[in-house]
Amino acid sequence: MLFPSDEPLRGPLQEFDFDTDEEEGDSPKAPIGKRKKSKQAERPLKIIPTASDASSDDSDASDDEERVTMANMEARSKALDARAAAEAELDAEELRGAQEDEEEDEDVDMDGEADEEGNMDAEPFHLPTAAEREEEKARGGPDLQVVQRRLRECVRVLEKFSKRAEKGRSRSEYTGQLMADIASYYGYNDFLVEKFFQLFPVAEAIEFFEANEVSRPVTIRTNTLRTRRRDLAQALVNRGVNLEPIGKWTNVGLQVFESSVPIGATPEYLAGHYMLQAASSLLPVIALSPQPNERVLDMASAPGGKTTHIAALLQNTGVVFANDANKARTKSLTANVHRLGCKNVVVCSYDGREFPKVMGGFDRVLLDAPCSGTGVISKDSSVKLNKSDRDFTLLSHLQKQLILCAIDSVSPESKTGGYLVYSTCSVTVDENEAVVDYALRKRPNVKLVDTGLSFGREGFTKYRGKTFNPSLNLTRRFYPHVHNMDGFFVSKFKVEKRTKAQSAPVDAEMKEPADEGVDKEESAGFDSEEDRPYLEGSLSVLLEDGCILTLLFLQRRNEGG
Numbered sequence: 071m072l073f074p075s076d077e078p079l080r081g082p083l084q085e086f087d088f089d090t091d092e093e094e095g096d097s098p099k100a101p102i103g104k105r106k107k108s109k110q111a112e113r114p115l116k117i118i119p120t121a122s123d124a125s126s127d128d129s130d131a132s133d134d135e136e137r138v139t140m141a142n143m144e145a146r147s148k149a150l151d152a153r154a155a156a157e158a159e160l161d162a163e164e165l166r167g168a169q170e171d172e173e174e175d176e177d178v179d180m181d182g183e184a185d186e187e188g189n190m191d192a193e194p195f196h197l198p199t200a201a202e203r204e205e206e207k208a209r210g211g212p213d214l215q216v217v218q219r220r221l222r223e224c225v226r227v228l229e230k231f232s233k234r235a236e237k238g239r240s241r242s243e244y245t246g247q248l249m250a251d252i253a254s255y256y257g258y259n260d261f262l263v264e265k266f267f268q269l270f271p272v273a274e275a276i277e278f279f280e281a282n283e284v285s286r287p288v289t290i291r292t293n294t295l296r297t298r299r300r301d302l303a304q305a306l307v308n309r310g311v312n313l314e315p316i317g318k319w320t321n322v323g324l325q326v327f328e329s330s331v332p333i334g335a336t337p338e339y340l341a342g343h344y345m346l347q348a349a350s351s352l353l354p355v356i357a358l359s360p361q362p363n364e365r366v367l368d369m370a371s372a373p374g375g376k377t378t379h380i381a382a383l384l385q386n387t388g389v390v391f392a393n394d395a396n397k398a399r400t401k402s403l404t405a406n407v408h409r410l411g412c413k414n415v416v417v418c419s420y421d422g423r424e425f426p427k428v429m430g431g432f433d434r435v436l437l438d439a440p441c442s443g444t445g446v447i448s449k450d451s452s453v454k455l456n457k458s459d460r461d462f463t464l465l466s467h468l469q470k471q472l473i474l475c476a477i478d479s480v481s482p483e484s485k486t487g488g489y490l491v492y493s494t495c496s497v498t499v500d501e502n503e504a505v506v507d508y509a510l511r512k513r514p515n516v517k518l519v520d521t522g523l524s525f526g527r528e529g530f531t532k533y534r535g536k537t538f539n540p541s542l543n544l545t546r547r548f549y550p551h552v553h554n555m556d557g558f559f560v561s562k563f564k565v566e567k568r569t570k571a572q573s574a575p576v577d578a579e580m581k582e583p584a585d586e587g588v589d590k591e592e593s594a595g596f597d598s599e600e601d602r603p604y605l606e607g608s609l610s611v612l613l614e615d616g617c618i619l620t621l622l623f624l625q626r627r628n629e630g631g
């Protein structure tokens with residue numbers, strides 16, 4: 071029985087017995103050199119286990135299904151032999167890697183390097199020289215097996231460089247080769263590969279890239295305005311849907327393992343009993359924790375997954391202002407609001423930076439900011455190639471402006487709230503910690519508080535020579551390779567009353583935030599010299615969520631138009 075209790079699923083958390091719900095904390099990470107062939111099977115501890123975890127890699131199944139005839143039998147059997155030999159070779163190599171690592175881990179004082187060649191008859195690994203790389207390029211690039219092996223070997227060397235590197239070769243040569251191979255193997259631009267390498271240790275970066283190749287589990291959120299999770303689950307099970315609660319941290323989420331009906335077109339879906347929603351996008355609303363009768367602003371809300379969740383937590387009391395700058399996107403927002411039976415939602419379409427001039431005094435504000443989408447690459451692989459340095463500069467500035475306006479829209483006098491949640495579906499520091507740190511510096515009347523989320527990695531307090539406010543450890547990061555959910559960032563602020571000395575007019579900051587002794591890059595406004603080349607260049611950057619309008623608006627504003 072999936073749902074053991076008869077208690078309504080609103081209110082306190084249900085006690086479901088999942089052994090996969092612990093935090094990722096100490097989960098062991100298998101370096102690529104030690105990993106088995108099935109990428110899924112090696113994934114670290116998850117918040118959401120996948121149905122495919124138990125199955126083996128069946129990517130070759132279609133080859134085997136080809137009909138065997140007298141004509142193709144010999145070719146087939148040769149191909150099978152070759153494949154078996156290649157696999158045996160890879161297995162032997164991995165075994166050697168694992169043995170070497172074990173030996174080294176057991177006795178770090180053992181003298182000398184591991185014997186890579188003495189055991190089996192594989193070629194020792196040689197890092198190509200620049201000339202060899204050129205030759206390889208001229209031949210049309212390396213074949214898949216060469217790249218796979220090189221990825222593993224470079225990771226292995228970089229983990230214990232002084233012991234494992236070829237004599238005379240530098241760390242940057244290995245890193246350069248690794249990044250080039252990752253870019254070609256996974257199909258990223260060089261800039262983004264480097265950006266992710268700055269975020270994770272080498273072996274973990276590979277885990278991240280691999281996780282982006284795999285779809286996240288399909289999840290839905292029960293709309294408690296229309297039904298209870300137990301009833302919804304039963305109705306869907308009756309239609310042939312195989313599902314389970316997501317985890318202890320949510321009492322409305324369900325993970326769909328398989329379904330004989332389209333999950334976005336069941337009668338329950340059409341009747342608004344659930345929203346198709348990624349597990350990670352439940353997190354900002356859980357952190358926001360809206361209370362009945364409150365006045366809430368969802369500043370960038372289309373298509374409304376979080377708005378309708380907020381409306382449900384308010385139990386259709388109070389009011390949610392669901393805003394989005396992109397008018398076209400408010401159509402799907404309005405449709406979702408109607409389908410889910412939310413009666414406390416007002417849809418509007420302003421640039422978020424017009425708040426709180428449009429209206430203010432909110433008990434809680436959610437800013438689920440427009441972002442690069444680097445947390446959702448498995449859903450939108452175009453991000454791999456279409457994001458540049460310039461995009462991150464523009465986005466980070468927009469996010470900094472939006473967050474100040476979001477803070478100023480919160481009523482510090484709220485009896486029940488006074489909170490802002492800032493979230494993105496991006497994993498870069500520029501769009502997350504740097505934005506939050508900026509807000510803390512610009513608004514001394516706010517502080518970070520615990521998100522209330524029971525898992526997730528702590529946000530960075532130091533990153534590439536920058537030191538952020540130590541309270542950044544209260545923010546939470548979620549990763550595809552760790553939590554098996556979209557990459558996400560969640561932070562929660564408490565807004566206090568401003569003292570006179572702290573007050574600064576919003577308008578001034580919209581044009582050029584005052585330099586309060588922070589480093590130049592952080593304090594630059596949109597019309598700073600630094601940003602002008604970006605803004606004056608072509609503005610046809612297609613961001614994840616249609617930010618084009620926003621950028622045009624900014625340019626006109628800067629031109630005094």
Ligand SMILES: C[S@@+](CC[C@H](N)C(=O)[O-])C[C@H]1O[C@@H](n2cnc3c(N)ncnc32)[C@H](O)[C@@H]1O
Nearest residue numbers: 370371372373374375376395396422438440615
């Ligand atoms: C990450 S999406 C929001 C997803 C939404 N919260 C949900 O859960 O369905 C970001 C949204 O920000 C909107 N947006 C972009 N620039 C904006 C701005 N300056 N002010 C308000 N909204 C903006 C985009 O149109 C997009 O719908």
